[in-house]
Amino acid sequence: MGRRVPLLLLGLVACGSTARAAGTEPPTIRVRVVGSGPPMVLVPGLACSDAVWRSLEPRLQRDHELHLVTLPGFAGQPPAAGPVIARARRELAAYLRERRLERPILVGHSLGATVVLGLAGDEPRRTGAVIALDGAPFGAALADPEATPERVRPRADALRARVAAISPDQLASQAALMFRPMVTDPRDMEWILPMVLASDVATVADAMHELMTTDLRGHTRNITSPVLLLVADEHLDGPDDLAVYRAQLQAQGPVRVEAIERSRHFVMLDQPALVEAAIRRFLAAAAP
Numbered sequence: 001m002g003r004r005v006p007l008l009l010l011g012l013v014a015c016g017s018t019a020r021a022a023g024t025e026p027p028t029i030r031v032r033v034v035g036s037g038p039p040m041v042l043v044p045g046l047a048c049s050d051a052v053w054r055s056l057e058p059r060l061q062r063d064h065e066l067h068l069v070t071l072p073g074f075a076g077q078p079p080a081a082g083p084v085i086a087r088a089r090r091e092l093a094a095y096l097r098e099r100r101l102e103r104p105i106l107v108g109h110s111l112g113a114t115v116v117l118g119l120a121g122d123e124p125r126r127t128g129a130v131i132a133l134d135g136a137p138f139g140a141a142l143a144d145p146e147a148t149p150e151r152v153r154p155r156a157d158a159l160r161a162r163v164a165a166i167s168p169d170q171l172a173s174q175a176a177l178m179f180r181p182m183v184t185d186p187r188d189m190e191w192i193l194p195m196v197l198a199s200d201v202a203t204v205a206d207a208m209h210e211l212m213t214t215d216l217r218g219h220t221r222n223i224t225s226p227v228l229l230l231v232a233d234e235h236l237d238g239p240d241d242l243a244v245y246r247a248q249l250q251a252q253g254p255v256r257v258e259a260i261e262r263s264r265h266f267v268m269l270d271q272p273a274l275v276e277a278a279i280r281r282f283l284a285a286a287a288p
Contacts, residue, residue: 028072028080029091035061039101041092042068045110045135046207047175047199049075051191052109055272060279067095067104069112073203075195084207085214088115093123103128103225105283109268110135111211113229118214120251121222129286130227130251131279134235134267137216137248149213156212163205172197182265192266223251226286230278232267233259256282 032050040060044052050068060066071088073079080087092115096104105128108116113135120130140147166174175196180189220227229245236242236259246257258278263270 028078029088029095030070030077031095032068033065034068035064035066037063037065039104040064040066041101041104041106041116042066043088043092043106043108043112043115044070045112046211047074047196047204048192049077049195051075051195052266053268056268056276059272059276064105067101073200073207076198079200079203083210084203085111085115085118085210089118089122092119093126096123096126105129105131107131107133108135109133110265111207114211114214114216117216117220117223120225121216121219124222124224127225129225129283130223131282132227132229133275134230134232134265136229136245137220138214140212141215141217141248142244149215152212156209159212160205160209163208164202166201171201184262184264184270188266188269217248217250220248221250221252224253225251226253226282227251227255228278228282229255229257230267230275231257231259232263232265232270233261234264254286
């Protein structure tokens with residue numbers, strides 16, 4: 001098929017108030033709240049802060065209360081013990097209960113897409129529509145249909161070790177090399193790269209490993225809300241390639257998969273108007 005699978009989904013680096021998690025875990029996610037209207041929770045990708053929504057934020061906050069998340073260990077946030085994705089799912093579930101958010105819309109980019117798809121499967125009665133931007137339930141299977149977490153694990157182990165061993169002198173050049181192909185406008189690197197360099201390297205390495213070995217395809221069967229997956233068209237050779245993404249989503253609710261034209265991995269930066277229009281069409285169709 002010749003798909004150009006997003007680098008982050010193969011395990012390379014891409015990418016308010018503090019939530020009070022329930023239980024004994026100290027809170028680690030940071031949440032900034034803006035706007036008013038039906039709640040919408042937005043989760044960024046690996047090594048990124050809520051700044052990745054800078055182009056969408058003013059568009060969406062006109063009619064939504066935005067809860068903009070930054071995960072621990074990323075973009076200067078203190079690191080936390082334990083798996084990043086699994087912990088984020090637990091803490092966000094606690095945050096929804098604490099804030100009494102009624103079926104909020106969940107939006108996630110890249111690793112954040114994995115977080116919100118997992119959260120929607122964990123909490124189907126508490127969450128609303130799900131919007132995943134250039135992410136998938138199991139990214140490794142986009143390139144290799146026979147992939148399983150067990151088959152991917154040796155490669156994930158090796159990658160984690162390589163990333164954790166990057167020296168401070170190498171970090172800037174390596175991060176720039178990996179991120180530059182993910183945005184169309186090189187000026188975006190001026191603010192994306194500092195976020196990456198402010199991230200905890202060990203957390204990034206562990207999160208990459210977790211992303212590569214997390215398979216949510218079966219877990220999506222628990223999702224009862226509508227799901228929208230927006231894919232950067234640089235990954236596609238034709239519209240038929242979208243079927244590979246669609247096959248990973250087994251949600252009970254309606255599922256829609258669309259390509260965003262003339263975009264790279266950070267679709268909301270490359271084409272904010274197209275992403276906003278797709279989100280609004282989807283939400284209008286999903287409205288009761």
